[in-house]
Amino acid sequence: xxxxxxxxxxxxxxxxxxxxxxxxxxxxxxxxxxxxxxxxxxxxxxxxxxxxxxxxxxxxxxxxxxxxxxxxxxxxxxxxxxxxxxxxxxxxxxxxxxxxxxxxxxxxxxxxxxxxxxxxxxxxxxxxxxxxxxxxxxxxxxxxxxxxxxxxxxxxxxxxxxxxxxxxxxxxxxxxxxxxxxxxxxxxxxxxxxxxxxxxxxxxxxxxxxxxxxxxxxxxxxxxxxxxxxxxxxxxxxxxxxxxxxxxxxxxxxxxxxxxxxxxxxxxxxxxxxxxxxxxxxxxxxxxxxxxxxxxxxxxxxxxxxxxxxxxxxxxxxxxxxxxxxxx
Numbered sequence: 001x002x003x004x005x006x007x008x009x010x011x012x013x014x015x016x017x018x019x020x021x022x023x024x025x026x027x028x029x030x031x032x033x034x035x036x037x038x039x040x041x042x043x044x045x046x047x048x049x050x051x052x053x054x055x056x057x058x059x060x061x062x063x064x065x066x067x068x069x070x071x072x073x074x075x076x077x078x079x080x081x082x083x084x085x086x087x088x089x090x091x092x093x094x095x096x097x098x099x100x101x102x103x104x105x106x107x108x109x110x111x112x113x114x115x116x117x118x119x120x121x122x123x124x125x126x127x128x129x130x131x132x133x134x135x136x137x138x139x140x141x142x143x144x145x146x147x148x149x150x151x152x153x154x155x156x157x158x159x160x161x162x163x164x165x166x167x168x169x170x171x172x173x174x175x176x177x178x179x180x181x182x183x184x185x186x187x188x189x190x191x192x193x194x195x196x197x198x199x200x201x202x203x204x205x206x207x208x209x210x211x212x213x214x215x216x217x218x219x220x221x222x223x224x225x226x227x228x229x230x231x232x233x234x235x236x237x238x239x240x241x242x243x244x245x246x247x248x249x250x251x252x253x254x255x256x257x258x259x260x261x262x263x264x265x266x267x268x269x270x271x272x273x274x275x276x277x278x279x280x281x282x283x284x285x286x287x288x289x290x291x292x293x294x295x296x297x298x299x300x301x302x303x304x305x306x307x308x309x310x311x312x313x314x315x316x317x318x319x320x321x322x323x324x325x326x327x328x
Contacts, residue, residue: 001050003027003067005110007058007101008074010037012180013115013173013217017072018042020221022050029064032075033057035089036082041180058097059089068108070228073101074115076149080269081186087145094149095156102160102168111167113228114157116235118174118276119147128243128277131172131235141270154235161233169227174239174278178217178298179305183314188212189299192250193306196257197314206268208247213277215240216298219291226287239278240291252295256303 004021008014009030014037021028022045030042030053045051056062058075076093077083083090098114105112121129122137137147154170161168175188183194195202215238223238244252250263283289306314 001025001027002069003029004070004072005029005031005064005068005104006072006074007031007097008037008076008115009053010034010039010041011074011078012041012178012182013176013220014072014074015041015180016178016217016221017074017224018045018051020225022048024225026050028052029054029068031056031058031062035086036077036079036182038180038182058100059092060100062100062104064104064108068104068110071101071105071110071112072115072224072228073098073112076115077146078117079182079185079187080143081184083146084142090145091149094153098153098156102157102166105168106160106164106166111169111228112157113169113171113224114153116154116170116172117146117150118172118237118239118278119143119273120151120154120172121273122147123273124275127275128241128279129237130279131237131282138270143270143272158233168233169230170233170235171224171227172235172237172278173220174215174237175212175276176215176217176220176239178302181302183306183309184316188246188249189214189302190306192253193257193303194314196253196259196261197306199259199261201262201264202250202253204246204250204263204265205272206246207265208245208250208263210246210268210272210274211243211276212246212249213240213243214249214295214298215291216293216295216301219293223283223287223289226289227283230287232286236283236287237278237280238283238289239280240295241278241280242295243275243277244295252299256299
């Protein structure tokens with residue numbers, strides 16, 4: 001039985017990856033410090049003999065006993081609400097945390113996959129975004145703590161690959177959605193879903209003409225799984241290339257939920273990207289991958305998940321008290 005370490009395992013995407021690898025016959029070691037992750041995302045794995053959990057902050061030294069075949073580094077705040085509240089921790093997990101895990105991979109002779117993001121492209125001047133585009137990022141803007149953490153993460157990963165010959169993989173993740181997303185985390189889908197379910201008007205920042213491309217979580221996990229097992233070391237976009245404006249998407253949510261709310265408009269935050277659409281030609285070529293799940297199907301599954309949440313979860317505005325982490 002091969003062994004895989006997944007950091008950020010209690011997060012939305014990390015928990016789905018955990019399920020996939022267990023189903024594929026791997027022994028999974030999950031690691032999280034719950035700064036943004038949720039224990040509820042792992043509750044269904046309690047007592048599973050092929051799952052082990054370690055509560056740990058990857059910005060501190062990481063050690064795993066015994067052999068290790070693969071590492072998937074998904075530990076990082078990923079929503080604007082989180083990384084704007086804990087900017088230093090966000091930078092640390094992208095730098096110190098990545099360094100620690102690359103070191104662990106080197107010692108264990110394990111292959112490591114790093115979770116990067118479409119945010120490395122910033123507010124892109126090239127559309128759709130290809131992997132050879134270097135991006136348009138404001139390094140000192142409020143979003144820079146996340147964007148630059150991920151850009152550094154890619155740089156140090158490639159340095160380990162070139163200098164140490166480490167087997168590395170880099171996935172650039174575009175907007176992903178599905179069950180286990182956290183309401184009110186600042187991302188488009190949970191924000192709209194939460195507002196609709198609470199009977200509030202849907203808030204659009206800007207005029208709604210900005211675009212996003214939404215990939216259902218099962219498709220995203222499939223792409224990541226194929227990339228890990230491939231022989232390709234450079235970054236690969238994994239996302240859904242079907243683009244939609246935020247205004248049109250808000251109207252889809254209102255129709256799906258049958259809530260009939262109005263749309264209200266607020267000022268666009270600084271450096272918020274106006275376009276986000278992946279070019280997935282490379283993923284098609286080297287992974288034989290493209291998304292299969294239509295947005296209508298994925299959104300219905302996601303809506304049913306959010307509808308199942310308790311009233312306490314639905315109205316809870318803040319996930320965590322970050323004061324202990326802000327001191328670090």
